[in-house]
Amino acid sequence: MSFAPYWGFQQETPHYANPLAHYEERAALIRGWAGAAxxxxxxxxxxxxxxxxxxxxxxxxxxxxxxxxxxxxxxxxQPNVQIYDVRFDPALFDSPRFVRRDVGPFAVIALTDPGGTRSSR
Structure with a gap:
């Protein structure tokens, strides 16, 4: 994530996240995205x-x-961090708005931005 144009959305653990980054609120957003219809x-x-x-x-x-x-x-x-999994249905990315490439055990999904879903930086 150190190369442009990709930006991290969520820090790995809450202990190392800047308080101004709103870790818990961002985690709630991610869980909400996973539940999209x-x-x-x-x-x-x-x-x-x-x-x-x-x-x-x-x-x-x-x-x-x-x-x-x-x-x-x-x-x-103790332990003071609980790890949990958020599951996304692959069908959530079946749209021209997203481009998917499988790499090893991962799916890399990029927004194509036809509807203005990306913010300008």
């Missing part, structure tokens, strides 16, 4: 994001869909 709703949700939306997704391919690992701060419990 279809590609048009997903694109609309990305467009309405209060934060600049990602212009690409890197998701792990598994038998039951595309997965993204997130974590939650569970302090004071």
């Amino acid at each position: 279809g590609p048009d709703e997903l694109a609309a949700m990305l467009h309405r994001s209060p934060y600049p939306p990602p212009n690409a997704f890197l998701l792990r391919r598994e038998d039951d869909g595309l997965h993204l690992t997130l974590s939650h701060d569970a302090f004071p419990h």
